[in-house]
Amino acid sequence: MPHRNKRRPLTLRDVSEASGVSEMTVSRVLRNRGDVSAATREKVLTAAKALGYVPNKIAGGLASQQVNLVAVVIPSLSNLVFPDVLTGISAELDDTPYQPVIGVTNYSLSREEAVLYDMLSWRPSGVILAGLEHNLAARAMLDAVSVPVIEIMDVDGDQIIDSAVGISHRQAGRQMAEEILAAGYRKIGFIGTHMPEDHRAKKRLEGFEAALNAAGVTLAAREFYQGGSSLSKGRELTERILQRQPDLDFLYYSNDMIGAGGLIWCLEKGYDIPGQLGLAGFNGVDLLEGLPVRLTTTDARRVEIGRRAARIVAGKEPRPDNGKLALSPHIMPGDTIRSVG
Template sequence: MPPRPRRPLTLRDVSEASGVSEMTVSRVLRNRGDVSQATRDRVLAASKKLGYVPNKIAGALASQRVNLVAVIIPSMSNMVFPEVMTGISQVLEDGPLQPVVGITHYKPEREEAVLFEMLSWRPSGVIIAGLEHSEAARAMLMNAGIPIVEIMDTDGEPVDSVVGISHRRAGIEMAREIVQAGYRRIGFLGTKMPLDHRARKRFEGFTGALAKAGVEMTDHEFYSGGSSLLKGREMTAAILQRSPDLDFLYYSNDMIAAGGLLHCLDNGIEVPGKLGLAGFNGIELLDGINPRLATMDACRREIGTKAAQIIAQCTQTGASSAGERVELTPRLQIGDTLRRG
């Protein structure tokens, strides 16, 4: 994807879009002055549609950027994004740029608010998780005038640069491995997916590959909230009580998969003979568990490293866009919970 020229939006852009003076736009956005409600609504609507973000850097600094990189991620409560942050920090720690983190909790409205606040301080770049954003958030990203790197997922069209893996392909590869190993009665356990787009894409790839092999998903169990060993135990107990003849369980992440493995060990369920298990992410924290969990390494640290390198390079060259597409290949780790076909 070739780099495309971009520039930050100005008060004049909002003025032209709303049909009022720049002074009136300024008053509305600073919540000052005597402005009618109708005019205020028109200005705010135009501002949101354009993706305009006010500049909080005052006076002589107004034309400059600060040495901050906005990193916007959904969560720090599991081991996925700390690994990404490690990669980002290792690249930036010896240079002038410093990462500043915002958490969205997988909520589009929260992502909008975090992005708006961070862009108002005119960072040198943005690293943001995922490709799916609200119209307002996407407009802000499109018109920020700085390099944007969307991370974790390559199944879609990025605003600027993207670094990640294909989650659909990850789901497909895991399904093929499970079917090749001879498992046929398969259950899925994972997060509720309207807002977890990457889990949804893995699920779509997984079920599509099963269907192509003539295998239907037998049962599934969904949950909301954070991932934990306890959650994995509870979900595994529930799905096995409902469908005791399942011979494989595929989990949307390693943490709940490890909880499922502990449930099996505590209840004398033979793994992988009677019941196979697999997770996703390749979390190093679980390397000490015996038997070793089958999983797929999602290249988390590499994603953070490459994203930070793109931002740093753009900053050095003064480029407002890089337009890079970096798709990494997740690595399947058979472990001890998936018998070999």
Template sequence: MQSEAGDGTQTGAMITLTDVARAAGVGESTASRVLRGHGSFSTKTRESVLTAARSLGYVPNRIAGTLASMGSKLVGVVIPSLSNIVFPDVLRGANTVLVGAGFQPVVAVTDYDPEREESVVESLLSWRPAGMMVAGLEHTERTGAMLRNARIRVAELLDTDGEGIDIVVGFSNRKAGRVSAQHLMSRGYRCIGYVGHDLSLDLRAAKRFAAFRAALGEAGLSVIGEEIIPAASSIEAGRDGLARLLERCPDLDAVYFSNDDMAIGGYFHCLARGITIPDRLAIFGYNGLDVARSAPQPLSTILTPRVTVGEIGARLVCSDGPSAVVDIGFELIEGATT
């Protein structure tokens, strides 16, 4: 028999459980039990199996294990984008909890495209995950059907305005929009504009804006001018957007941005042009990013508990409780820009 080094060096074919069992002089099932700490075995056996495994550099094959036990330790996580720190934040919260519970997240990105979401969901489902976490409540009909029929826990995150499939963890984007409007109005702003990114893709941003506009309307006001950049949100887009909007509507006294990236861009524009904030122009964002909170003038915005959403979503996906909707709310941050 070939000797193997203890550092994991291996020669020949891939080491299997059978090899370990043979080397330890025990049966496969005994080796399996020891390696998983399941069932009972003597200390002596334990040692010999562990020693054999280590010296052979054995790496268990979870593909085989999962197939045999018919229960995977994978959890699919579907997010729209990796460019916006919001989703890595959610992922971070989910990752912490999932790993802690012995699960392995498998991430897929949709680029905000429902068709793509459908295809990545289908793809993830083929790994027979124990659960799925997806962003938002809006999906194609087939995506919904697949998710419902998978007989696994499904958590929909970051939005509570709509019908969920199983678990819903997030907050109301409509309420966020309304609260933003109320805040601006309560501060006395009356000529309010909007700078946003492509809303046809970002449904949650669209909900916020719709509610924002509605809240203004109820108070007899309206969005004086709006500038929509036909692209994903970014600081630059916010900067350019505000520049263009102010050119068209110089009388604005406040601008609501689709999110903090855009708002920070707007803030930078004002800094560069010497536009006094908040006296000459007020700025309001959404998300409560670090950059917004650490700016010379902390941005007035809505802090969304993104990491917590990921954590709670993951916790519930791992649990076996009933379906639930968890609205964990958001916090309005009265910064120095309104």
């Protein structure tokens, strides 16, 4: 397995020097012993967090080694996207000594920090985690490890920790906007999650709006929601946005789940799809195969992202030269955009 060219692993001595207390005291704090003053405990924990130090939970005889585990950190198991990513990871690790171990963050950066702290304490042989956005403590921990760290799903960022495998979400948004404009739609609405919670959806919307604006078109309406995606949420939001602005001729959804719900609602209400109203989603999930009308969407390359990330961790392929392995998103044509020509 290729290891990153990083500094030596952090030790108790590093935390001791940074906090100005003895190694024994540092050990007591990190083992949560009660015989340390609150002020000293705070000094030690602050220093350890700033350094990205994570205690080693491996038994003494193995303390200098790593285990054959790959830490895989994802936002959700209920989201239809991530089981496909895990399928790709598992397929590539199946013939290796490595086993994936899953941690779930629920789209919370503080939760990601806690998950990483626990998983890194077992000294995994690699880390695969979703997204490029992390808080300072999580980034410090990831910068401090000497194993491969692969950030997945996204390549739209400049602060890659080690390697990134994913698609450009801005490119995906631009592609869909160009497809919609080419089909003659001009009064376009967007339905998606609140942007602070979904960085990749935010980047898609940025690319989408940039392409619209370049053609002299302004996004006519937006509808945002919090929480998980569902068919019922898609129905609710579609009804709401069309009641508010009935002259819309296209709806772009941030994912296929709410897009499918919106499509079902529109068909029930007798909308002419795609003549009166066009629709598109994102992800290309298998759910779309069961709809009476196929939703146009974008293939986000989920399984391939998982496979390629696992291949890098397992040493089956080299780390990309510039740290980024960008897979190309592509539109999966359906029945919900008018044919051109």
